Amino acid sequence: MTRRTAPFIGPQGEELSIARRWHIRRWIVGAIALAAVLWFVSIFVFSDRIRWERVGEYLFYEHILNGVVATIWISLAATVLGLVLGVLFAIMKLAKNPVLKWIAEAYIWFFRGTPVLVQLIFWFNLALLLPYITLKIPFTSIGMRWDTNSLISGDTAAILGLGLNLSAYFAETVRAGIMAVDRGQTEAAKAGGMTSSQTMRIIVLPQALKIIIPPTANEFISMLKTTSLIVVVAGNDLMTNASNIYKQNNLVIELLIVCSIWYMFMTAIATYLQSLLEKRFGADRVRAIRGTSIGQRMLDAATGAIRLPVRNGGKGAR
Amino acid sequence: MSESNSLLVQAKGVRKSFGTHEVLKGIDFQVHKGEVSVIVGPSGSGKSTFLRAMNGLELIDAGSLIVDGEQVGYSLSDGRYREWGDGDWAKFRSRIGMVFQRFNLYAHFDALENVAASLIHVKKLSKAKARERAREQLDRVGLADHSHKRPHQLSGGQQQRVAIARALAMDPDLMLFDEPTSALDPELVDEVLETMKALAEGGMTMVVVTHEVGFAREVGDSLAFFDEGIVMEKDEPELLLKTENPRVRSFLDRVR
Numbered sequence: 001m002t003r004r005t006a007p008f009i010g011p012q013g014e015e016l017s018i019a020r021r022w023h024i025r026r027w028i029v030g031a032i033a034l035a036a037v038l039w040f041v042s043i044f045v046f047s048d049r050i051r052w053e054r055v056g057e058y059l060f061y062e063h064i065l066n067g068v069v070a071t072i073w074i075s076l077a078a079t080v081l082g083l084v085l086g087v088l089f090a091i092m093k094l095a096k097n098p099v100l101k102w103i104a105e106a107y108i109w110f111f112r113g114t115p116v117l118v119q120l121i122f123w124f125n126l127a128l129l130l131p132y133i134t135l136k137i138p139f140t141s142i143g144m145r146w147d148t149n150s151l152i153s154g155d156t157a158a159i160l161g162l163g164l165n166l167s168a169y170f171a172e173t174v175r176a177g178i179m180a181v182d183r184g185q186t187e188a189a190k191a192g193g194m195t196s197s198q199t200m201r202i203i204v205l206p207q208a209l210k211i212i213i214p215p216t217a218n219e220f221i222s223m224l225k226t227t228s229l230i231v232v233v234a235g236n237d238l239m240t241n242a243s244n245i246y247k248q249n250n251l252v253i254e255l256l257i258v259c260s261i262w263y264m265f266m267t268a269i270a271t272y273l274q275s276l277l278e279k280r281f282g283a284d285r286v287r288a289i290r291g292t293s294i295g296q297r298m299l300d301a302a303t304g305a306i307r308l309p310v311r312n313g314g315k316g317a318r
Numbered sequence: 319m320s321e322s323n324s325l326l327v328q329a330k331g332v333r334k335s336f337g338t339h340e341v342l343k344g345i346d347f348q349v350h351k352g353e354v355s356v357i358v359g360p361s362g363s364g365k366s367t368f369l370r371a372m373n374g375l376e377l378i379d380a381g382s383l384i385v386d387g388e389q390v391g392y393s394l395s396d397g398r399y400r401e402w403g404d405g406d407w408a409k410f411r412s413r414i415g416m417v418f419q420r421f422n423l424y425a426h427f428d429a430l431e432n433v434a435a436s437l438i439h440v441k442k443l444s445k446a447k448a449r450e451r452a453r454e455q456l457d458r459v460g461l462a463d464h465s466h467k468r469p470h471q472l473s474g475g476q477q478q479r480v481a482i483a484r485a486l487a488m489d490p491d492l493m494l495f496d497e498p499t500s501a502l503d504p505e506l507v508d509e510v511l512e513t514m515k516a517l518a519e520g521g522m523t524m525v526v527v528t529h530e531v532g533f534a535r536e537v538g539d540s541l542a543f544f545d546e547g548i549v550m551e552k553d554e555p556e557l558l559l560k561t562e563n564p565r566v567r568s569f570l571d572r573v574r
Binding site: 188190191197 | 373375404405407408409411412413414415416418420421422423424425426435436439440481484485488
C-alpha cells in the first residue's frame with residue numbers, strides 16, 4: 001500500500017499535514033517473529049556440535065565439486081530425456097489410435113504409480129532381469145551385445161529412472177498445454193489443407209511448448225534435488241559423494257549443510273534462468289495473443305473431462 | 319456475374335445432430351460456380367454448421383453433400399463409398415478457402431508466415447516462392463506494410479484481412495466465410511466487407527454466413543434464410559428482402 005503524499009488543503013488554501021499511524025501491533029508481531037527465527041538459527045550457528053570450519057573446508061572439496069557437476073549434468077540429461085519422452089507420450093495419449101492411447105496411459109500410470117526410489121533401484125539392478133543387452137538385425141548374426149552391469153552405472157540408472165519418471169508427469173503437462181491451444185488454430189490449419197501430423201507439428205506443438213516452457217524450469221529445479229535420491233544406487237552426484245565422506249568421518253550435519261548450500265546455490269541460479277525464460281516466453285505475451293488467460297485454459301483443459309452435461313448442446317454458432 | 323451452369327455445391331437432405339439435438343434437418347442448397355451465396359438466420363439455425371460441413375469441419379449424418387465435385391468425406395469406388403483418410407481430407411481442403419469468425423490466425427507466426435504456411439507445407443512451394451506469393455496476397459488485401467506483424471499487433475479488421483489473404487493464397491475453387499465480421503468492432507467491419515466485395519466482383523465463388531444484409535444486397539447473387547435447421551427461404555437478395563414471410567421479416571428488420 002502506498003501512502004498519500006499530497007497534503008490536504010484547508011478552507012483558506014493552507015496545507016494541513018497528516019499524522020502518520022505507527023502500526024504498533026505490526027512492530028510487536030514482527031519483533032516476536034524475528035526473535036523466534038533468530039533463536040532457531042542461533043541453535044545451528046552457535047552450536048558447538050557443528051564444526052563450521054569443517055563446513056567451509058568441505059564446501060570446495062574436490063569430491064564435493066565433482067558431485068555438484070555430476071548433479072547438474074544428471075539433472076540436465078534426465079530432464080531432457082523426460083521432456084522428449086513426455087512430448088511423445090502426450091501426443092500418444094491424445095492420438096485417435098486406441099492402442100497408442102492405452103500404451104501411453106499405462107506408461108503414465110506405471111511411472112506415476114510407483115515411487116521413483118523403486119524405479120531407480122530397478123534400473124540399477126536391470127542386470128538381474130537382463131544380464132546382457134543385445135541389439136541385432138533379426139534373422140542374422142549381425143549386431144552388438146553389452147554386459148548390462150557395465151552399461152548401467154549408477155549415473156545411467158539415475159538418468160533412466162529420473163528421466164522416465166519425469167516423462168510420465170511431463171506428458172500430462174504437455175497434454176494440458178496442447179489442449180490449451182485454441183481449437184481454432186487446429187481448424188484453421190486443417191482448413192488450410194494441412195494433415196493432422198502437420199497441424200500438430202507446425203501449428204499446435206510450437207504454441208503448446210511456448211505455454212509449457214516456463215513450467216519446465218520448475219521441473220528442472222525439482223529434478224536438481226530429486227537427484228539426491230541417487231544415493232541409493234551410488235551414482236557420483238553431490239549427495240552420494242557427501243554421504244561417502246560423512247560415512248567415514250561422521251561429520252553428518254556438516255556435510256548435509258555443505259550439500260544444502262550447494263543445492264540452494266544451484267536452485268538460485270536455476271530460478272534466475274527461469275525468470276529469463278519466462279521473460280522470453282512470457283505468459284503475458286501468450287495471453288495477449290490468445291485473449292483468455294493461459295492458467296484458465298490449462299484449468300479448463302485439465303477439468304474438461306468432468307464437464308457437466310449441457311442441455312442445449314450444439315446451439316449457437318458452431 | 320458469370321452464370322455458368324456447373325454446380326460447385328450441391329446439398330440434398332443434409333442432416334446433422336449434436337447428441338440428441340438435430341441442427342440440420344434436411345438442407346437442400348446449391349451454389350453455382352462464380353456465385354456469391356449469402357446465408358443469414360438466427361443463431362442456432364444451423365447456418366454455421368452447414369458451412370463447416372462443406373469442408374468437413376463437421377461431418378454430416380445423412381443426405382448428400384457434393385462440393386467441388388466430391389461427395390465430402392467419401393470417394394466412390396467399385397460401387398461403394400470409401401471413407402477418406404487424412405491425406406484425402408487435406409487434399410480436398412486445400413482447394414477450399416475458409417475464413418473464420420474469430421480469424422484464427424496462427425498466433426506464433428507473423429502475417430506473412432500465416433499466409434505462407436500452407437503454401438510451403440501443403441503446396442510444397444520453396445520458401446522464397448511462398449513468401450513472394452504471400453507478399454502478393456497481403457498486398458491484394460492492402461496489408462503489405464504489416465507483413466512482419468504478429469496477429470496480436472494487428473486490429474481485428476487487419477487480422478481478418480490476413481485470414482482472407484491466407485485462404486486466397488491457396489488459389490481456392492470456393493471460399494467459405496463463417497460470420498467474418500461478427501467479432502469485429504463496428505468501425506472495422508467495412509474494411510473487411512470491402513475486401514470481400516472486391517473478391518466477389520473478381521468472380522470468386524463464395525458462400526458467406528453473415529448478418530450483413532447490405533453485403534448480400536450489394537454483391538450477393540442469392541440470399542438464403544436458415545431457421546431451425548432448414549432453408550426457410552432462398553431467393554435473389556432484392557426479392558428475399560421484400561418477403562412477406564413474418565418469421566423472415568422480423569429477423570431482417572432486427573439485423574438491418
